Amino acid sequence: MSQVLPETLFDDDFFAPEVPRWSTTLGVFDLETTGVDVTGDRIVTAHVGVLDAAGRVTRQRSWVADPGVEIPEGATAIHGISTAFARAEGLPAAQVVAEIVTELRAIFAAGIPVVAYNAPYDFSLLKYEALRHGIDPILAPSPVIDPLVVDKTFDRYRRGKRTLDAVAAHYDVLLEAAHTAADDAVAAGRVAQALAVRFADRLPQTDVELHTRQISWARAQAESLTEYFIKVGRLEPSEALDGAWPIR
Numbered sequence: 001m002s003q004v005l006p007e008t009l010f011d012d013d014f015f016a017p018e019v020p021r022w023s024t025t026l027g028v029f030d031l032e033t034t035g036v037d038v039t040g041d042r043i044v045t046a047h048v049g050v051l052d053a054a055g056r057v058t059r060q061r062s063w064v065a066d067p068g069v070e071i072p073e074g075a076t077a078i079h080g081i082s083t084a085f086a087r088a089e090g091l092p093a094a095q096v097v098a099e100i101v102t103e104l105r106a107i108f109a110a111g112i113p114v115v116a117y118n119a120p121y122d123f124s125l126l127k128y129e130a131l132r133h134g135i136d137p138i139l140a141p142s143p144v145i146d147p148l149v150v151d152k153t154f155d156r157y158r159r160g161k162r163t164l165d166a167v168a169a170h171y172d173v174l175l176e177a178a179h180t181a182a183d184d185a186v187a188a189g190r191v192a193q194a195l196a197v198r199f200a201d202r203l204p205q206t207d208v209e210l211h212t213r214q215i216s217w218a219r220a221q222a223e224s225l226t227e228y229f230i231k232v233g234r235l236e237p238s239e240a241l242d243g244a245w246p247i248r
Helices: 073-079 081-089 091-111 118-134 147-154 164-170 181-198 207-231
Strands: 024-034 043-051 057-066
Touching: 024 091, 024 207, 043 073, 043 091, 043 118, 043 181, 057 081, 057 091, 057 118, 057 181, 091 118, 118 164, 118 181, 147 164, 147 207, 164 181
Parallel strands: none
Antiparallel strands: 024 043, 043 057
16 A cells, blocks of 8 residues: 655655755945055045845945045935035045944854955955054954855856846845945845855855865965966966955
8 A cells, every 4th residue: 555645745845955054144345445446545435234134124234435435426316315415424434434433343243254256355444444543453363254255165157247237137135226235235135144044065064164265265265266367368377366265
């Protein structure tokens, strides 16, 4: 006589791997700046927040800073903040940097990992801004989750751009206003959660282990890109991309 098995055994969700625990509460962090030089460019807008397991915002702070320098037209074209607006509406740069550092320290102290897309850019620029204004910098942010590094690790050969808006679209994450610090930060956090679901069977369960693995993943990705750039003539054989992560 045949045995009738419970219907739940045939439910796809019954066999779904456990989503990593770190994805249930995530800090998010993003900067919009005067340029791409982490040592010399300045913060224009910033956002730090926290998402719950459903990707809802449960805590948030946003800033507009007066960077104390002219904002290049090219940067304004990207994030929409002009020098005149920043001077009229922005807080003093030193105050903004101090408050961002305080918010991030509080999130890390609460045991919450912070998501930053292309983390070495944001954390490095924040470090140099802190040093510029005599503020104790965050020198070793941890644990950090970088959706760019994770996506390139687990979907290495996918064609197309790896910008945040392109990757968000790939994982069906809504990004309404790209290059707005708040929207970018929240979208990056939700991409991290989408990655946690998509690659649940391959990702570390803890944020600490994931942080550690991203260090080696980022280094390998920089080495691979260096080889490619040398091959196509964009770098000299003696040059190499910096693979330090999550801060340089």
